[in-house]
Amino acid sequence: MIQPLPIRPIMLASELRDAGVHPRDITAALERGDILRAARGVYVTPEVYVEQQLDDAIVCHKTGGVIGHLSAAQRHGLCDASPAATEILIGHTGVGGSDLPIRLIRSRNPDTLSVGVDHEDFHGLLIRMTDRARTVVDLYRIEPKATRQHAIAALTTYLGEGDPVSTLYQYAKTFDCWQDLQPEVEAVQATLERGMSL
Structure with missing residues (x-):
């Protein structure tokens, strides 16, 4: 069963792992468009992804x-x-x-x-x-x-x-x-x- 991620504006892969989030849940969130990969080990919400900073x-x-x-x-x-x-x-x-x-x-x-x-x-x-x-x-x-x-x-x-x-x-x-x-x-x-x- 896929668990929803604790969505925050910016999420680090290390923090998600420490919180017990399974890689399949991250993959599912990426596929749904709930989060985007901004860089290796850094995931963000679509709203943050377009911010210039x-x-x-x-x-x-x-x-x-x-x-x-x-x-x-x-x-x-x-x-x-x-x-x-x-x-x-x-x-x-x-x-x-x-x-x-x-x-x-x-x-x-x-x-x-x-x-x-x-x-x-x-x-x-x-x-x-x-x-x-x-x-x-x-x-x-x-x-x-x-x-x-x-x-x-x-x-x-x-x-x-x-x-x-x-x-x-x-x-x-x-x-x-x-x-x-x-x-x-x-x-x-x-x-x-x-x-x-x-």
Whole structure:
């Protein structure tokens, strides 16, 4: 006899197994369309499946990482970057999900996963992403030559929308890159004060 699943917006296979749900019941729920497979070991209701934040929640859950760099810049509306894969900041020994469209950016600095990181609950999964200031700082410190145009656009947007320089300074000092960022901040501020656009 097939048992109905305890339907929640997001269900992990491990939680279902721990609750004594038989694999045939999961298969039956999938066939009925009660749930959909969002990723390996992650099942969701049809309503959650179409939510834009689902992929971010799954990536953060499976990697334990933080959405950052160009992916965070795009989500914050700081620049028009469109990375092919979600860029995830993880610890040096962290692992990524091989079934996910992600690009891992590894770091030995423990502050990478905590300083300037926002947390948002998404139906029980935690989405972790660098905040606007931290994202700008990272664009200048991680692969700065490859992301130069996006870094300038992000900094210009950040300052043009009135976000505080003091937060940029704080994060840049933490990550030892203020000497690179300061002249850029001053140049963009001068341009904005003259009423010109880059």
